[in-house]
Amino acid sequence: MPDGTSRFSYKGQTIFHYMGFSTFSNFTVLPEIAVAKIREDAPFQTSCYIGCGVTTGVGAVINTAKVQVGDNVVVFGLGGIGLNVIQGARLAGANKIIGVDINETREEWGRKFGMTDFLNSKGMSREDVVAKIVLMTDGGADYTFDATGNTEVMRTALEAYHRGWGTSIIIGVAEAGKEIATRPFQLVTGRNWRGTAFGGAKGRTDVPKIVIQIDPMITHVMGPEEINTAFDLMHAGKSIRSVVVF
């Protein structure tokens, strides 16, 4: 299932399972702490997405970075996670919310959720992207987020934040064996390199609190026989999130 979530019924209560590795089997054994109760009337087709993508993106802003009113934020990668980072930044009252992507169709997506500026970085060098963002933010961003999983982009995100106090947060999961690198000077001058998993959220208590726009991000709904189409759409950058309904 998308985002590794599932919902099932136990003793008459609707149970929501997040961050697990759901299967297509009829039964799943889960640790008790890995399930949370959600409202009976929450539509599964939408709420399943809270199980990973939404909480990770919003949580990275709220729990990990603790973005404050007036901060300048840059988000690299406007997929299902990045768009939720944008929503989190808007929720936190960020000033500039700059989205960076090599897919120009993502500009419209970003603006729907609160992005104030878009940078199409296709063909640009790391140095050029950094220079452009420093210019757009008058010295560098307060917080940058990598939502791509690309280790080169992680470096760009690090170097584009503000000398003296900026924080860069890695959300994306890199390919096995890939490493991030930078000159230590980047950190010695006061920057801070961090990461986040599941947006630093406590699943059982934080998941039920999430109230943001989810419906517009569910671009496709399909049956289990079309699951490979869902992957194709994702790889082609044509979907934000597909939900597979059983």
Added chain:
Amino acid sequence: MPDGTSRFSYKGQTIFHYMGFSTFSNFTVLPEIAVAKIREDAPFQTSCYIGCGVTTGVGAVINTAKVQVGDNVVVFGLGGIGLNVIQGARLAGANKIIGVDINETREEWGRKFGMTDFLNSKGMSREDVVAKIVLMTDGGADYTFDATGNTEVMRTALEAYHRGWGTSIIIGVAEAGKEIATRPFQLVTGRNWRGTAFGGAKGRTDVPKIVIQIDPMITHVMGPEEINTAFDLMHAGKSIRSVVVF
């Protein structure tokens, strides 16, 4: 002069200059913010050291890391900066203060200033050093400090801190062009990679506040004609700090 500091007299007040690039000239032009007034009776032979090494080491613990009572701390490199990190950690009430060096004579030095455990890492692989520290700290250190300037050691310091919350702070200045690297997973699992310059201190206000053991670290005092001997002693690992008196 050692640590790039100097003291001079202006309108009858003793003026202390820190973090500048002092020369052997008779006159130096300085920005007004780069000088601080210190007590008239402070001995120059000792207080000159506050101008960089002492403040950087202690400040990294107090200002940048904000080490708290009971934290476990690891210091890589027990030279003039590392020993002051140890002093800072003791001041902050750290629990374990582990010193790591490839020079076994530094164990005695570390213990003088509050080090509780020593690890001679000579010939050990990064993995072995990390495993050993994880064992010594029951899961990884709360704070690790690199005071070597070696980018490989910076990585070891990063990977030796606690999954979920550890913070590693780079103090050492690396060779030009050298880069730090790690797997992003190290950060995604909650670790935090930072750096510090001048210990995050505000020179004019923080420098006069430093009250720790300095005298024992001044291992050599010499005239300007012996300045090359001072460098030789440093490179050979035989001095902690040499003070050149005019």
